[in-house]
Amino acid sequence: MHTKTIAQLVSGLRSKAFSSVELTRHYLDRINSLDSKYNSFVTVTDDIALAQAEAADQRLAAGDASPLCGIPIAHKDIFCTLGVRTSCGSKMLDNFIAPYDATIVENYQRAGAVMLGKTNMDEFAMGSSNETSYYGPVKNPWNTQCVPGGSSGGSAAAVAALLAPAATASDTGGSIRQPAALCGLTGIKPTYGRVSRWGMIAFASSLDQAGTLTHTAEDAAIMLNAMASFDAKDSTCVDQPLEDYTAPLGDKLDGLTLGIPEEYFGEGLNPQTAERVQAAIKVYESLGAKVKAISLPHTHLAVPAYYVIAPAECSANLSRFDGVRYGYRCAEPKDLADLYKRSRGEAFGDEVKRRILVGTYALSAGYYDAYYNKAQQVRRLIKQDFVEAFKDVDVIVGPTAPNPAFEFGAKGDDPVAMYLEDIYTIATNLAGLPGLSIPCGLVDNKPVGLQLIGNYFAESRLLNAAHQFQLATDFHQQLAPETA
Amino acid sequence: MEWETVIGLEIHVQLATRSKIFSGASTAFGASPNTQACAIDLAMPGTLPVANEEAFRFAVMFGLAMNAEIGKRSVFERKNYFYPDLPKGYQTTQLAEPIVGSGVIEIELGNGERKSIRLHHAHLEEDAGKSLHEDYHGMSGIDLNRAGTPLIEIVSEPDMRSAEEAVAYLKKIHSIITYLGISDGEMSQGSMRCDANVSVRLKGDETLGTRCEIKNINSFKFVEKAIKVEAERQIDLIEDGGKVVQETRLYDSEKNETRSMRSKEVANDYRYFPCPDLLPVILDDDYIEQIRQSLPELPDAKRDRFVSEYQLSSYDAAVLTADRATADFYETVAKTSGEPKLAANWVMVDLAAHLNKSEQTLADCKVSAEHLAGLISRIKDGTISGKIAKQVFEAMTEGEGSADQIIDKRGLQQVSDTGALEKMVDEVIANNQSQVDNYKAADEKKRPKMLGFFVGQIMKASKGQANPQAVNEILLKKLDEQ
Numbered sequence: 001m002h003t004k005t006i007a008q009l010v011s012g013l014r015s016k017a018f019s020s021v022e023l024t025r026h027y028l029d030r031i032n033s034l035d036s037k038y039n040s041f042v043t044v045t046d047d048i049a050l051a052q053a054e055a056a057d058q059r060l061a062a063g064d065a066s067p068l069c070g071i072p073i074a075h076k077d078i079f080c081t082l083g084v085r086t087s088c089g090s091k092m093l094d095n096f097i098a099p100y101d102a103t104i105v106e107n108y109q110r111a112g113a114v115m116l117g118k119t120n121m122d123e124f125a126m127g128s129s130n131e132t133s134y135y136g137p138v139k140n141p142w143n144t145q146c147v148p149g150g151s152s153g154g155s156a157a158a159v160a161a162l163l164a165p166a167a168t169a170s171d172t173g174g175s176i177r178q179p180a181a182l183c184g185l186t187g188i189k190p191t192y193g194r195v196s197r198w199g200m201i202a203f204a205s206s207l208d209q210a211g212t213l214t215h216t217a218e219d220a221a222i223m224l225n226a227m228a229s230f231d232a233k234d235s236t237c238v239d240q241p242l243e244d245y246t247a248p249l250g251d252k253l254d255g256l257t258l259g260i261p262e263e264y265f266g267e268g269l270n271p272q273t274a275e276r277v278q279a280a281i282k283v284y285e286s287l288g289a290k291v292k293a294i295s296l297p298h299t300h301l302a303v304p305a306y307y308v309i310a311p312a313e314c315s316a317n318l319s320r321f322d323g324v325r326y327g328y329r330c331a332e333p334k335d336l337a338d339l340y341k342r343s344r345g346e347a348f349g350d351e352v353k354r355r356i357l358v359g360t361y362a363l364s365a366g367y368y369d370a371y372y373n374k375a376q377q378v379r380r381l382i383k384q385d386f387v388e389a390f391k392d393v394d395v396i397v398g399p400t401a402p403n404p405a406f407e408f409g410a411k412g413d414d415p416v417a418m419y420l421e422d423i424y425t426i427a428t429n430l431a432g433l434p435g436l437s438i439p440c441g442l443v444d445n446k447p448v449g450l451q452l453i454g455n456y457f458a459e460s461r462l463l464n465a466a467h468q469f470q471l472a473t474d475f476h477q478q479l480a481p482e483t484a
Numbered sequence: 485m486e487w488e489t490v491i492g493l494e495i496h497v498q499l500a501t502r503s504k505i506f507s508g509a510s511t512a513f514g515a516s517p518n519t520q521a522c523a524i525d526l527a528m529p530g531t532l533p534v535a536n537e538e539a540f541r542f543a544v545m546f547g548l549a550m551n552a553e554i555g556k557r558s559v560f561e562r563k564n565y566f567y568p569d570l571p572k573g574y575q576t577t578q579l580a581e582p583i584v585g586s587g588v589i590e591i592e593l594g595n596g597e598r599k600s601i602r603l604h605h606a607h608l609e610e611d612a613g614k615s616l617h618e619d620y621h622g623m624s625g626i627d628l629n630r631a632g633t634p635l636i637e638i639v640s641e642p643d644m645r646s647a648e649e650a651v652a653y654l655k656k657i658h659s660i661i662t663y664l665g666i667s668d669g670e671m672s673q674g675s676m677r678c679d680a681n682v683s684v685r686l687k688g689d690e691t692l693g694t695r696c697e698i699k700n701i702n703s704f705k706f707v708e709k710a711i712k713v714e715a716e717r718q719i720d721l722i723e724d725g726g727k728v729v730q731e732t733r734l735y736d737s738e739k740n741e742t743r744s745m746r747s748k749e750v751a752n753d754y755r756y757f758p759c760p761d762l763l764p765v766i767l768d769d770d771y772i773e774q775i776r777q778s779l780p781e782l783p784d785a786k787r788d789r790f791v792s793e794y795q796l797s798s799y800d801a802a803v804l805t806a807d808r809a810t811a812d813f814y815e816t817v818a819k820t821s822g823e824p825k826l827a828a829n830w831v832m833v834d835l836a837a838h839l840n841k842s843e844q845t846l847a848d849c850k851v852s853a854e855h856l857a858g859l860i861s862r863i864k865d866g867t868i869s870g871k872i873a874k875q876v877f878e879a880m881t882e883g884e885g886s887a888d889q890i891i892d893k894r895g896l897q898q899v900s901d902t903g904a905l906e907k908m909v910d911e912v913i914a915n916n917q918s919q920v921d922n923y924k925a926a927d928e929k930k931r932p933k934m935l936g937f938f939v940g941q942i943m944k945a946s947k948g949q950a951n952p953q954a955v956n957e958i959l960l961k962k963l964d965e966q
Binding site for chain 2: 079080086088093096098099100102197198199200201202204205206232233234235236312313315316318319320321322324325326336340360363364365368372
């Protein structure tokens, strides 16, 4: 059962080949017996999963069921879940149980999806390797010496290791697409505002967006159909009509224009990764797409602008973790300053501290104009690059990450080298555009991702282009060794 | 050397919205700690703010009443600092693009002169919670009921030159916000709080002196005292060769002194930046115009109208319109009784004295405007005398009902019936024969004064109910007949 896509599981449930309880038990068994190899789950919610599966089976029997009814999924531990610990990968929230569900968690519940558990992640979603989690690193099912990418490394590893058919994730600078690339999955980050941020613990509010990790574009469409909604509780959520993302999947690509940004193929890109990406572009040409060379001239400024804006926002977003109302509190604080210093000092990891410090510095009097304001100006230029490009092309195509999965500790001493792993994904977040990564081959037996970037709210076009590619190729069907 | 005090005020006003500025929790005053704080107010992870439209409407009303520019685009920013009653670790407020821009209002000084005070700007922000230091034995309690209550912070230019001017300005703001109904303005409950920036300079100097900020003054009286004592402190300091240090100070009302809040002045860096969870709020002209149309009559306009419509003096009109409840009360009395001047006297003298003595407000006072109007009507139509009216008013304050009910119940109607009065006069004459003789013997010129004795006796006999004019006429006639 675990090698099936969601689309196949949906038919299986409806043809009564298996029940949701059977399916759920099967995944729970796999998690409980195999996850010690990957460390992809922080919390496994057996009882909740089985209760939800039973309810789903009743709905299925009654014939009143949406496509996801009875399908088990995993939630990244950044999404608040009522009554179930939400740690965000941090010691700070190791004891935190939210009294509410995130809107997307509610949306999946309403659709009848079954929650298997909460997945591991970089602490507060800060990291590109899943090495910063308080719960230890997640291992890449393709090669357990290597990182799964981050920050949604737990969600990616769980799906790649066939411990869940799909998982939710979040992407602030590439945290869905980069792990998708490194674990051979389809990962989509929707347009900023398409999916509610209510109940998703904030890292950088103007960049954070929830999305999904699946094996196929079709599954991504099914997942996104349930995830997307307008939510009045999130002021940045856009009241855009909902679409059925599965509807245009079968459309042919004749006449589609792909833009290939020269800046995405420069120095720093692994030559073998470049080859796989170029080959994928050839596939698109064979499917009838036209290819056009384009320029996104401010690409080189994306990483520096991002590493001002994201830390600035996070420095304020993480101030609420003060040891006063919930979360970690140091033992025997001497006074108020001691309570703050030790609670935060003892519970935040190094990468989180680094970003809070960078953000605090960037917002300080005397530096604000040089850093924060400048970064916001750069952000507008980057957005403008895309606006110009989308006048001529429908989808922008390039690599998702410069390298396949790297070994643990490889970039541990060099935060900048780590930050450059997101060089192709960050600009999308700065512009608020939707982005998607699909597998396009292997390098050294490790997956390589092809990134598709679309115009605002063009998720259906991206999913259509990804699905057509997957009809013509079998990269997405290649499974991590020892998983099947 | 002649010194001049320069004052600017920052006034925080809690807006009377039903729910908080970024959450749906209630803003009602006085609930048990932490019963009106939801997940958003507690800054639980993953929660997000949604701006309260009513708070914007109230702020725009205020801006229009202050003749100020309205920020058609306003932006919330985060002001970052750690404090236990500030759950998010930042206050959501406005800085670069506030909802209300510069404006100007007039205040009235004691000598009847008027002066313009400029508004620098007013912005929307959220209130913090409260730290409770009593009852926790070396620990502090946090009550987050107040956290997220909408405030407008009203920042004046340093245009005031005395404590009296500052109080007049503060009262003017109080009067405007209560007229608009956007706040209850209760300083004792913290609905209106005042910070005063005070500096001194030699009269004629162009540059401002170094200022001190006196924080959180919670009554009109203390504002006046705090400014006076702080200005004196600064003058003494400078005259003794010292220098004023820019700092935040607290006013101690028991000792009537200000003292430094922080031992050393640390320049706080609040690292303001636009809040990414809230989008800029854009108001269109129609929206603003609609609010302008719906504004109630404001104190200045009402004062001018009272002068022209009810022929009141400008002073009386200003006193009666200082707060909306009094103005509305007066106007009902004036209109119902048809006696605007008598109504003004009763409201400003008798009613004011009663409220003062009983420490009541109009809202808890048992005398309704209709009752007072009824009382005035009974004076006018001769049912009771002015003297009896005071008795009736007394009874009204005890909750005994309308003037007619009280007059009936106590039998206080003025006696004008000639037969009854003649009988009383006859009795008084018969019982005071020697005074009658004296009267008869007296010179014509002295007689009116002597008549007073008989009138007094009759009023006494009638318990004040005899119609004095009728008594006079009958007396004169009867005495002549003697």
